[in-house]
Amino acid sequence: MTLQQGQNVIIGENVVFGENVKIGNNVIIYEGTEIRDNVIIQDNAVIGKQPTRAKTSILPEVKTLPPAKIGSGVTIGTSAIVYANVEISNDVFIADLATVRERVTIGAKTIVGRGAAIENDCAIGKSCKLETNCYITAYSTLGDSVFIAPCVVTTNDNFMGRSKERFDKFKGVTVKDGGRIGANATILPGKVIQEDGAVAAGSIVSRDVELESLVVGSPAKEIRKVPEEQLLRNQ
Template sequence: MLSTKGENVVIGKDVLFGSNVVIGNNVVIYEGTRIGHSVIIQDNAVIGKQPTRAKASILPDVKELPPAVIGPGVTIGTSAIIYANAEIGEDVFIADLTTVRERVTIGAKTIVGRGVAIENDCVVGERCKLETNCYITAYSELGDDVFVAPCVVTTNDNYMGRGKERFDKFKGVTVKDGGRIGANATILPGKVICEDGTVAAGSIVSRNVGREILVVGSPAKELRKVPYEQLLRNQ
């Protein structure tokens, strides 16, 4: 049941709404999307969009993905785009201009900042904070309570190759529970930041980051242990 609906809203067939849903102006919600209770969708947002595939894309050509699922208490900002087959958990906040691609799951109470891009086939845990304009590359996995500062770049292609042999070498990054990445850091493909591992601002991570270790530099090297009082288990 819609509580408020703005002007020029387009709602596809078989969209399911919980109670107290508020929709702004010029919103598009595609067929079959499920929207929980007390969801706010602000102006110009697009929910449940089917992906389009470039001719040169390595992604499989999927004709029709399942609908998007938006959990209760979610806020979706102005001009955000959430693709089909995305699942957004309870009380997630998605800021303006964010893109959440297909086959992405986002856990409860996570904050996704302005202009963040989460590419296809990613898992983001609960209570994470992804700040303005950070980039989460395809096939990545973030645990719970992960912090990613503004303009962080994660990557999944080590080869920049031009032949088909590169297609089976893509690998996203893994950030385990409590991992933290400082502003403008770059994480190279397949690297793992272990529990409470911390990457200083501007660092380039070319090897795995150990549990409770702070790394700094280009390439990033171990500086010291993360202070005891800063560990996730002590919060």
């Protein structure tokens, strides 16, 4: 094992390292975390953090979760936070200040941009691009080769934090393979963007987006089909 580490690094018990791991300054890696070969963890990152629960939270009390697992060739940027029970596949890039919450999986070669937030219980496919400051709400699923532009917001609560009726109705968004969402778009709870569906910048998606359709506006409406040369199968 070749391990390079900076100053003030804290490594918990039973952390597993592969070959050629590089750790910056002031990094915290919690107990049991698995880190494979050729991983770079930059300054001030936190890996394997257990979640905490606000006293007023409606969510059930969280028990100790299994450790995080970091695949080979992963880069985790400065001040990024990766929680416990996260599984990151090979060659993922997580940029500075990003947050990946508990029970999240991220597929190979996906990019998570600067300041992006992926909330708990999400599944992110391979070769996705989640750009700066986008927000992926809890209980969402993104397929492969999904593009999320900067400042996109996804939501999971139609009741906006009021009434007990909402407790069993939380539902994140689904973006299937090749789906693309433009900058500053908002996707309402439970909506599905089908394969190669595209959402124009600034749109508000209040109903499902059909296969290979381009939607625009508030509320978003289909204006045409995605051009053939833009479809994922033709790349």
